[in-house]
Amino acid sequence: MGNDTRIFTDVDYEKDGKQTGWLYLPYSVTRSAYGNISIPIAVIKNGKGPTVFLMAGNHGDEYEGQIELCRLIRTLEPGEINGRVIVMPAANLPAALAGTRVSPLDDANLNRAFPGDPNGSPTYAIAHYIDSVLLPMTNYHHDFHSGGSSLDYVPFASMRKSDSLDLDAKAMAALKAFGAPVSLVWAHTLDTGFANAAAIGRGIVSLGGEFGGGGSVSIAGLRIVERGIRNFLRHIGCLAGDSTVKGDQTPTRLMEVKNRSCFVLAPDAGLFEPTVELGDWVAAGQLCGQVHFVDHPTRAPVPAHFATAGMVICKRRLGRVERGDCVAHLATDWTG
Numbered sequence: 001m002g003n004d005t006r007i008f009t010d011v012d013y014e015k016d017g018k019q020t021g022w023l024y025l026p027y028s029v030t031r032s033a034y035g036n037i038s039i040p041i042a043v044i045k046n047g048k049g050p051t052v053f054l055m056a057g058n059h060g061d062e063y064e065g066q067i068e069l070c071r072l073i074r075t076l077e078p079g080e081i082n083g084r085v086i087v088m089p090a091a092n093l094p095a096a097l098a099g100t101r102v103s104p105l106d107d108a109n110l111n112r113a114f115p116g117d118p119n120g121s122p123t124y125a126i127a128h129y130i131d132s133v134l135l136p137m138t139n140y141h142h143d144f145h146s147g148g149s150s151l152d153y154v155p156f157a158s159m160r161k162s163d164s165l166d167l168d169a170k171a172m173a174a175l176k177a178f179g180a181p182v183s184l185v186w187a188h189t190l191d192t193g194f195a196n197a198a199a200i201g202r203g204i205v206s207l208g209g210e211f212g213g214g215g216s217v218s219i220a221g222l223r224i225v226e227r228g229i230r231n232f233l234r235h236i237g238c239l240a241g242d243s244t245v246k247g248d249q250t251p252t253r254l255m256e257v258k259n260r261s262c263f264v265l266a267p268d269a270g271l272f273e274p275t276v277e278l279g280d281w282v283a284a285g286q287l288c289g290q291v292h293f294v295d296h297p298t299r300a301p302v303p304a305h306f307a308t309a310g311m312v313i314c315k316r317r318l319g320r321v322e323r324g325d326c327v328a329h330l331a332t333d334w335t336g
């Protein structure tokens with residue numbers, strides 16, 4: 001088998017104007033021998049200028065970006081922009097339609113699948129297309145997330161630290177321009193295979209963010225994304241207008257997730273009783289919550305403590321836990 005993508009499309013990335021179409025991923029099943037998974041894509045292009053690639057639905061149960069990128073496709077006109085805006089509102093379409101983090105077709109997590117595999121399962125084939133076809137055209141990337149079904153977040157836009165000070169400075173400028181109430185730097189890498197990491201590896205200015213969670217749609221998160229996209233496009237010269245943050249915007253609060261000690265993991269399997277709320281500031285050693293054993297009421301609950309001080313920017317939504325589940329994580333004010 002070759003190393004080229006099997007995905008084909010009816011959009012022409014080089015053509016001026018607004019095109020909406022699909023990426024077709026061959027998927028042969030009983031009900032459709034010559035079938036294709038049809039993943040929506042839009043290309044809005046006007047002459048020369050930067051290429052911006054906006055994606056959501058990387059995780060299917062994270063909705064603010066999916067809604068706002070569909071809205072952007074309907075409302076952004078080529079005459080408003082310089083350059084090219086490529087939009088994928090439901091990157092892992094099978095997961096987006098199922099409302100699940102991972103794809104129901106292969107149980108795979110698109111945001112752990114980069115750089116992908118052209119001959120792999122659907123999720124890996126999508127990652128490979130994004131990495132090998134879309135990212136090489138891209139100057140600026142934004143991947144919109146939320147906490148999904150299992151986590152709630154204080155909404156923020158984010159960037160990931162790279163090995164390049166120059167790239168980090170450009171990402172920081174774009175992050176500030178996006179203008180979310182909180183702008184967060186992931187100084188600690190949780191895992192591998194992220195879309196952002198693939199983009200950063202190609203020298204692309206790449207932003208992300210968590211704009212809600214709990215498998216629901218945050219109205220505040222929607223507004224942050226809608227306004228932020230326009231700010232981001234203005235900042236990079238793609239959309240006309242002033243890129244400075246003003247008017248209805250309060251200055252963004254710069255925060256960071258420094259290291260693994262910001263994360264609190266469930267120490268046992270059971271029912272987790274949290275003792276902090278989202279947005280609370282906590283001290284090192286403070287109780288985060290405790291695991292109860294409803295099948296063994298006389299057994300003492302097992303506590304979980306914060307290892308470090310900070311703000312509870314993320315909290316688990318679901319009550320039942322297994323050992324190793326993240327029940328909360330902290331962010332601290334950015335120190336540069």
Ligand SMILES: [Zn+2]
Pocket residue numbers: 058059062111145146147148
């Ligand atoms: Zn996500």
